[in-house]
Amino acid sequence: VPGAAHTNGGGTRVMIIGGDGYCGWATALHLSARGYNVQIVDNLVRRNYDLQLGLDTLTPIASAHDRVRKWGEVSGKHIDLQVGDICDWEFLSQTFQAFKPDAVVHFGEQRSAPYSMIDRQHAVYTQSNNVLGTINVLYAIKEFNPDCHMVKLGTMGEYGTPNIDIEEGYITITHNGRTDTLPYPKQAGSFYHLSKVHDSHNMHFAARAWKIPITDLNQGVVYGVRTEETMADRALINRYDYDGIFGTALNRFVVQAAVGHPLTVYGKGGQTRGFLDIRDTVRCIQIAIDNPPARGEQMRVFNQFTEQFSVNDLARIVTEEGKKLGLDVETISIPNPRVEAEEHYYNAKCSKLQELGLVPHLLQGSMIDSLLEFALEYKERVRPELIKPAVDWKKSGTAVATMSAAVAK
Amino acid sequence: VPGAAHTNGGGTRVMIIGGDGYCGWATALHLSARGYNVQIVDNLVRRNYDLQLGLDTLTPIASAHDRVRKWGEVSGKHIDLQVGDICDWEFLSQTFQAFKPDAVVHFGEQRSAPYSMIDRQHAVYTQSNNVLGTINVLYAIKEFNPDCHMVKLGTMGEYGTPNIDIEEGYITITHNGRTDTLPYPKQAGSFYHLSKVHDSHNMHFAARAWKIPITDLNQGVVYGVRTEETMADRALINRYDYDGIFGTALNRFVVQAAVGHPLTVYGKGGQTRGFLDIRDTVRCIQIAIDNPPARGEQMRVFNQFTEQFSVNDLARIVTEEGKKLGLDVETISIPNPRVEAEEHYYNAKCSKLQELGLVPHLLQGSMIDSLLEFALEYKERVRPELIKPAVDWKKSGTAVATMSAAVAK
Ligand SMILES: NC(=O)c1ccc[n+]([C@@H]2O[C@H](COP(=O)([O-])OP(=O)(O)OC[C@H]3O[C@@H](n4cnc5c(N)ncnc54)[C@H](O)[C@@H]3O)[C@@H](O)[C@H]2O)c1
Ligand SMILES: NC(=O)c1ccc[n+]([C@@H]2O[C@H](COP(=O)([O-])OP(=O)(O)OC[C@H]3O[C@@H](n4cnc5c(N)ncnc54)[C@H](O)[C@@H]3O)[C@@H](O)[C@H]2O)c1
Numbered sequence: 061v062p063g064a065a066h067t068n069g070g071g072t073r074v075m076i077i078g079g080d081g082y083c084g085w086a087t088a089l090h091l092s093a094r095g096y097n098v099q100i101v102d103n104l105v106r107r108n109y110d111l112q113l114g115l116d117t118l119t120p121i122a123s124a125h126d127r128v129r130k131w132g133e134v135s136g137k138h139i140d141l142q143v144g145d146i147c148d149w150e151f152l153s154q155t156f157q158a159f160k161p162d163a164v165v166h167f168g169e170q171r172s173a174p175y176s177m178i179d180r181q182h183a184v185y186t187q188s189n190n191v192l193g194t195i196n197v198l199y200a201i202k203e204f205n206p207d208c209h210m211v212k213l214g215t216m217g218e219y220g221t222p223n224i225d226i227e228e229g230y231i232t233i234t235h236n237g238r239t240d241t242l243p244y245p246k247q248a249g250s251f252y253h254l255s256k257v258h259d260s261h262n263m264h265f266a267a268r269a270w271k272i273p274i275t276d277l278n279q280g281v282v283y284g285v286r287t288e289e290t291m292a293d294r295a296l297i298n299r300y301d302y303d304g305i306f307g308t309a310l311n312r313f314v315v316q317a318a319v320g321h322p323l324t325v326y327g328k329g330g331q332t333r334g335f336l337d338i339r340d341t342v343r344c345i346q347i348a349i350d351n352p353p354a355r356g357e358q359m360r361v362f363n364q365f366t367e368q369f370s371v372n373d374l375a376r377i378v379t380e381e382g383k384k385l386g387l388d389v390e391t392i393s394i395p396n397p398r399v400e401a402e403e404h405y406y407n408a409k410c411s412k413l414q415e416l417g418l419v420p421h422l423l424q425g426s427m428i429d430s431l432l433e434f435a436l437e438y439k440e441r442v443r444p445e446l447i448k449p450a451v452d453w454k455k456s457g458t459a460v461a462t463m464s465a466a467v468a469k
Numbered sequence: 470v471p472g473a474a475h476t477n478g479g480g481t482r483v484m485i486i487g488g489d490g491y492c493g494w495a496t497a498l499h500l501s502a503r504g505y506n507v508q509i510v511d512n513l514v515r516r517n518y519d520l521q522l523g524l525d526t527l528t529p530i531a532s533a534h535d536r537v538r539k540w541g542e543v544s545g546k547h548i549d550l551q552v553g554d555i556c557d558w559e560f561l562s563q564t565f566q567a568f569k570p571d572a573v574v575h576f577g578e579q580r581s582a583p584y585s586m587i588d589r590q591h592a593v594y595t596q597s598n599n600v601l602g603t604i605n606v607l608y609a610i611k612e613f614n615p616d617c618h619m620v621k622l623g624t625m626g627e628y629g630t631p632n633i634d635i636e637e638g639y640i641t642i643t644h645n646g647r648t649d650t651l652p653y654p655k656q657a658g659s660f661y662h663l664s665k666v667h668d669s670h671n672m673h674f675a676a677r678a679w680k681i682p683i684t685d686l687n688q689g690v691v692y693g694v695r696t697e698e699t700m701a702d703r704a705l706i707n708r709y710d711y712d713g714i715f716g717t718a719l720n721r722f723v724v725q726a727a728v729g730h731p732l733t734v735y736g737k738g739g740q741t742r743g744f745l746d747i748r749d750t751v752r753c754i755q756i757a758i759d760n761p762p763a764r765g766e767q768m769r770v771f772n773q774f775t776e777q778f779s780v781n782d783l784a785r786i787v788t789e790e791g792k793k794l795g796l797d798v799e800t801i802s803i804p805n806p807r808v809e810a811e812e813h814y815y816n817a818k819c820s821k822l823q824e825l826g827l828v829p830h831l832l833q834g835s836m837i838d839s840l841l842e843f844a845l846e847y848k849e850r851v852r853p854e855l856i857k858p859a860v861d862w863k864k865s866g867t868a869v870a871t872m873s874a875a876v877a878k
Pocket of ligand 1 (some may be wrong): 082083104106145168171191193216279280281282331432
């Protein structure tokens with residue numbers, strides 16, 4: 061029985077907004093297994109994006125209601141599921157007051173950069189959904205329980221690619237003989253990434269003005285699909301996005317390798333980012349919950365990733381591991397649909413979560429192996445035409461790109 | 470005839486979003502007088518806030534339609550008036566395509582910090598109106614005329630009160646032996662000020678991704694009401710806000726002095742900010758229009774103010790000038806409704822606009838004199854009960870503060 065041996069949650073009440081999504085579902089089960097009292101709040105809009113765009117996860121996932129029910133059977137633990145939109149204040153305020161969370165983990169945003177760049181409507185939707193939803197969460201905490209700890213998912217993409225080291229949230233600057241520690245400058249590269257920058261500024265203010273305890277987690281790119289709990293039953297399996305809109309780099313390459321499609325590197329491939337295993341995502345969230353900032357403390361910011369890779373590094377690793385499994389993996393460069401530096405300095409810090417106890421799962425042979433085996437297992441579900449980039453930053457326009465047109469052209 | 474002697478606009482087509490407001494109206498006439506082809510776009514929501522809250526400008530202002538008509542009579546120049554909301558994409562896109570502006574001056578936002586802090590609904594409205602409206606303007610330019618120069622009003626309040634000098638938009642940081650010039654860190658103090666921070670980040674991205682020429686003007690607190698053109702006829706007079714929601718510090722003090730009400734300093738009064746005369750606002754906008762950045766150039770940022778004062782400085786100046794007019798001016802400290810440092814370092818740069826030709830009107834005796842005389846002239850319209858702070862940052866909540874309740878209690 062997953063979680064039977066863990067009880068460190070001690071009944072802490074955790075509302076997980078976006079708990080039906082990729083990171084949220086794994087986190088919900090991880091915490092439930094460990095004795096936290098978990099509630100999932102999700103409007104299931106992520107499933108709707110797939111329906112609208114004609115996409116699907118590699119892994120067949122059960123409905124939100126079924127997977128929560130199955131988890132009850134498998135683990136003997138109850139997860140409360142509330143289907144609703146956090147931009148709907150009546151829904152959020154009533155749900156918050158009824159559940160009385162000690163911590164809110166906020167994953168519940170539109171999280172794809174390409175999706176936010178489809179056209180004007182998707183840009184406006186993304187910033188409105190993300191920024192206004194987060195303001196609602198801040199007010200709910202402020203009004204109904206200002207001791208409730210807000211654990212918010214940001215992204216390493218908020219920082220962009222500055223030519224200096226990236227610190228964790230703040231940087232000490234000496235300028236004209238005076239010194240201050242200020243929020244690290246942000247240079248995000250899509251309307252999605254920008255929505256996270258806006259959230260961070262709004263939360264930084266709320267922590268100062270209202271003394272709400274807030275942790276902002278600037279997460280790197282997550283890879284992998286297996287966690288102990290999501291593998292406990294087929295009905296608990298997590299989603300695995302490999303398409304050009306929602307698939308992140310490593311997950312995409314693995315599927316391409318599995319189906320014999322060349323790995324598609326955007327441009328020169330020197331783009332470097334922070335990465336982490338989904339098994340570390342769930343641990344990081346737990347660590348954040350267990351270590352809340354004091355009320356009145358400045359908003360806490362952690363960079364949540366474990367290793368840096370360039371896109372070319374990833375292609376090389378997948379190629380090598382593919383060979384061991386007898387796969388013949390090719391790499392091609394395709395025109396970069398994004399506007400970003402393709403060769404740049406990148407050195408981001410990520411020590412704070414490790415100081416609090418995170419022991420990273422590194423991207424080594426065995427991880428890629430198991431991912432590749434996984435992709436091979438679900439190979440017949442792969443639709444290779446969905447992998448190519450469907451959205452071009454420079455062409456993002458005001459002509460409405462219908463959902464199917466965005467992907468199928 | 471105002472403007473008869475000026476033709477330097479050369480027919481440049483300028484769309485002024487928010488052109489019925491305080492800064493926008495003065496700017497529209499200033500540019501029209503100087504040979505620019507001006508269109509005002511405004512949904513008149515600012516007049517509606519006054520109706521909802523039971524507030525009114527000190528000066529009786531004519532309707533938007535009447536003042537534009539009167540300007541035509543007085544000057545012989547036509548200003549096109551389009552009443553509509555820039556958050557309404559159908560309206561904005563059709564208006565933009567029909568007028569074909571060479572430059573868009575974007576004043577059209579909810580601009581009061583207290584208004585944004587009334588309650589959750591006003592916070593959400595402010596960020597939604599401001600951030601989404603600005604995204605629409607960016608897309609309009611990108612799609613219909615990417616050479617069109619966007620001149621956007623930001624605020625000095627975006628920077629907060631860091632313990633180091635405030636540069637104009639960007640700061641060069643040397644860190645761990647490497648150097649980069651990055652967007653200046655932002656620490657805004659209300660949901661209104663934060664909306665401007667979000668705009669700045671979105672625009673910085675659009676300038677990079679789409680090579681749109683953009684100038685972001687971080688304006689200080691504006692004072693004064695007379696410009697050459699708005700004084701040419703009673704029907705052209707500008708608005709003058711002195712209430713606790715929309716009145717800015719100096720304008721408020723002057724009215725208090727005129728009606729014999731003590732000047733109300735929030736807290737210790739050491740809060741220091743940048744200030745400028747409305748006659749310099751209109752000049753700054755003209756200078757920005759006449760000096761567009763090249764396409765592909767980084768977003769240009771100017772700090773638009775001329776002098777720094779603390780709140781105590783302002784109270785002292787108004788007291789001294791009041792005495793000369795025989796007024797007995799008292800100052801009292803009242804509890805600060807905001808969350809802000811009341812004693813802090815403040816040294817902000819403002820040289821770039823002056824390098825381009827701005828010759829500042831300084832806040833000296835004659836300016837305050839004329840403001841005081843003005844306030845005395847309209848004294849019978851003052852409602853002193855509207856001056857006190859009506860919104861408390863710490864009490865901003867989720868219980869709906871009805872409009873009248875926000876002010877009248
Ligand atoms: N996956 C990554 O590699 C990655 C990297 C960095 C940061 N993040 C961040 O982590 C969070 C989770 O990412 P994910 O990959 O699990 O995304 P996901 O799309 O799989 O999950 C997000 C969930 O939030 C829900 N949601 C969206 N808007 C909502 C609203 N208004 N009300 C209620 N629910 C709403 C969706 O239905 C979905 O189930 C996101 O905030 C994302 O930006 C993810
Ligand atoms: N007044 C100051 O001291 C000051 C200081 C710094 C910055 N600013 C900035 O300068 C700009 C103008 O300030 P102001 O004092 O003239 O404000 P104002 O409220 O008098 O004028 C703003 C105008 O914009 C219009 N507007 C608002 N939302 C709109 C929308 N969605 N569509 C169309 N029109 C809309 C309003 O009706 C109003 O006429 C604002 O962006 C403000 O933030 C002002």
